[in-house]
Amino acid sequence: MAFDFLVPVNDKILAHCELLPAQALGNKIHKHSERKGLPVLANASFALIGVNESRNAFEKKPKSLNISDIRLQLYKLMIGNWNSTIVDLGDIEEGETVEDTYFVVRQVVAELLEEDVIPIVIGATQDITYPTYRAFDGLRNMVNLVSVDSRFDFGQEDELISSHSYISKIITDQPNNLFNFSNLGYQSYFCAQEEKDLMDRLFFDGYRLGEISSDISLAEPVLRDAHIVSIDLRSVKASEVSFSENFSPNGFDGKEICSIARYAGISDKVKVFGVYEGENSPQCYQLIAQIIWYFIEGHNYRVVESPFIKSENFTKFIVPTDADDLIFHKSSMTNRWWVEVPTILTSHNKSELAALLPCTEKDYYDACNQIIPERWYKAYKKGFN
Structure with a gap:
């Protein structure tokens, strides 16, 4: 069983939950621990998963992403007026090869999809979107993917899969289950004209940062039709996340990226939600936690409706x-x-x-x-x- 590869939540984080107020998320989430084992998935709405894999990062990561500190910031937040049950399955550590890690991610996500549980993936690099997409093999004929990113991530023709080229892998890999790809927040100076031409030829949708920032509600219809939502934190301006050289002075602000996450939660089609490319800084940990909080908040307002039904x-x-x-x-x-x-x-x-x-x-x-x-x-x- 793929869940056997999941590493329990750090004991220090579990101990910290004892100090949190009763209304804090940390006291409401059912956690995978060394002592109690995996939580029961029955009736769960969401499952948190950390993925500590960064070997395919375009910009090499000097240190692993501290997912435990992200958890700590999430656990501190107050629970909303939700009816959702949330479980924290712990982390997927690096396998012997990157492909081994991909295999475990794919299997874990596929099992959660079969249980009708939404995986919330916290990943070091955005190429983890690829195995979450492959998890739909055999479950859905066609999949719509929305990436919140400053780039299209097509990469070069001869480039192996990386956090800057995983979309090309998704487009070309068999079986091809991708029906539509939409990008929210691309910045033109990061995107080659050939990439923009390819988006047009494939009838994919791309929305510039300025277009979405001027009216954030334009993101809602795009996200309403998504099955997978993948957020690259490099779409957020450096001042909101980290002053690392990997981040740009331009991008979404904290309020905008949280609004996008809330729209993703409201969509009744979104089955997988991922946040990637974080940095090891307290500000970034808090932002990731708040993005996840708003996704869960949006889910509470989901309405399934269709003019063909009612x-x-x-x-x-x-x-x-x-x-x-x-x-x-x-x-x-x-x-x-x-x-x-x-x-x-x-x-x-x-x-x-x-x-x-x-x-x-x-x-x-x-x-x-x-x-x-x-x-x-x-x-x-x-x-x-």
């Missing part, structure tokens, strides 16, 4: 355009919007129903002005699932 909760709008009639649906419960994409009968979509693409109210008004939403166009071209 149409009485939706208002339907038909917008004639030069390209096609666009059919929008607005929820009266959450005020969220969707737009239909005509079904393209491929291996990705064999239903006779139109596909639903999450969108914004602005997309509806743009369509009324004969401006076709770019995401709709890309989904139409690709055959949105």
Whole structure:
């Protein structure tokens, strides 16, 4: 069993929980300990996992990420008005090879997915996203991945997998289960024009940092359709995280990255949430803890809804355009919007129903002005699932 490879939570961290207030998360989380063993997964909503693997880091890490100190900051936070059960499964340490570590991550995440438990992964490097993606093999036909990152992480053609090239591995590796990839927060001076062209050719979605920062709510429809959300902390400005040379003066601030995490939690499709590329600094530990807190907080407000299930909760709008009639649906419960994409009968979509693409109210008004939403166009071209 893959869980046999999990290392219990450090005894010092467990002892510190005894000093925390009763309302602190540390006293509510069921923890993997040397004395009690693994917690029971029954009825659990989330499982925390640390992954101490950094050998494929693009910028070599002089020290291992101190996941215990991240736990300490998370445990100190007060629990929200949640009905969720949280377990902490401990850490996955480096295997004999990186591939051994990937195998354990993949197996652990796959077992949690089968139990309908959301893994929250704290990883030293973002290439750990790759085995979490492979965990869906056999569980889902197609997967949507959202990366919050200042780069696209395609890498060079001859480059082995690293934290700067794992997306290329996901795109080319078989079986290919990736349906859509979206990037939130890329910074143009870090991205080659060839990478931007590749995003367009594959009909993937990329959103510049300035675009999302000017209206953080633009991230919500993108995250609403994600199965995996992977946050690279290098998308956050250095002053918010660490003044290490690996971080940029520009990026999301703490409030923005926590808003993105909350949107990810609200999405009823997100099955895996990961935070990667942290630095060993007290400020970074606190930020990671708060990002995770907001993801769990968002989950508490999840609403599963669809105009195809309960149409009485939706208002339907038909917008004639030069390209096609666009059919929008607005929820009266959450005020969220969707737009239909005509079904393209491929291996990705064999239903006779139109596909639903999450969108914004602005997309509806743009369509009324004969401006076709770019995401709709890309989904139409690709055959949105």
